[in-house]
Amino acid sequence: MSFWRVFLFGLFLTPPAAACDLALALAVDVSGSVDEGEYRTQMDGLAHALRDPVVSEALVRAEAQLMLVQWTGSDRQRVTIPWTQASSFDALDRFADRVAADPRIWRNYSTAIGEALEVTMAAFAQVPDCARHLIDVSGDGPSNEGIEPLAVHRDLRALGITVNAIAIEQSEPDLTAYFYENVIVGEGAFVETANGFADYPARIRKKLLREVTQQTAALD
Template identity: 30%
Template sequence: MSRLSRRLFVAAGLAAPALITARSVRASTEVDVELVLAVDVSRSVDTEEMEMQMRGYAEAFRDPRLAEGIAGGPLGAIAVTLFVWSDWNIQHTLVPWMRLDGPASCEGFARALDGASRETYLYTSISGAMDYAAKQFGQRFEGLRRVIDISGDGVNNSGRPLAPARTETLEQGVVINGLAVLDRTPQPSALLAGLPPVDEYYRDEVIGGPGAFLMVAEGYESFAGAVRRKIIREIAAVPAPGPLVEREFA
């Protein structure tokens, strides 16, 4: 090995620990909760309903009670990201991870939602959404709790079976909560197929983990109120024991 090669080798060896340390610091920013919001945009969600969903999430993050809830945590900060999902291979992150620690950052998240694209697709792959959501954790933050919040108005009909996806996600210590929307005008195909009511399906097949719960929006008109109540409960420093299923009416 030449003298120059030895110098480069030593320099690389000295730089590597610093690089690893820097990456570790970036990846280990602690927050009270890492919250992944997974929003259904399958064909059962029309343009108006998609807008109701996005507006509902934006309104939730503008609610002063949400900022107060964040401030009450041990670290006083949470990390949130939002993606939309449909078919087994369609998951699009609309708002990347953001650290929220007060009204200003919550407003920033709400504005990001205001400006996010509105898109709808075809099928409903809750299993694909779970798989994608589980991979989002630990990228930039390290939460004392990790929560996936899946909202939707239909059952899994695309991609792999839901049960193994759910099991694998829960084995990572992730809590899965649900927000089931009861569509006032369900698709005729759903009625003919004899599918279970969406709220029962989410309760029995989707949610799981310590303290998991289901919020039911009785129609998209009640979506905004359901989202507010749900996220405030999810970010509580010590989530109080509550009902397994809560309902929001317009």
């Protein structure tokens, strides 16, 4: 068999490389228990964490796809920043700018974590080539409206989507345990605890470091 026939034969048998190594959906709680200052703390803290040197390098190396979702009551979830690829540090910095400037859509509504997971899960159909699918959900209270988060777990597992959480224990001291039992799902899933909104920026940075450096290690 000639060189070109061998080359073309191998070309068609070799599966295409993944377009990215990580699709990360950032799902932010904007329910009625979150006031305007606390919302701003979340968005500024998240934007700052995305610019962390270690986090940003890992995201760019992974050519990660990033998306932002605001969520609250059972019929109020919206993708406010669609999938954006961290193809360069400039692209990631622009995404972080959009996060910091993202206007709040709702206030004074309930907490529907199940629907937040459903809506976010559906958006992963747009990034099928990413090797790893992850939802990073923040919240300051248990689900009190709509479907139970546990009811979504079967579909999340079937699609290979991992859910990690950051529990903001501003007024719910047992929230971390609730998130462990009801929200997170997938191999290696974990909960990071913030002792109030003031602690959120440091904890979201720690959480992203854990998530993205895990991906970097898999690439080495």
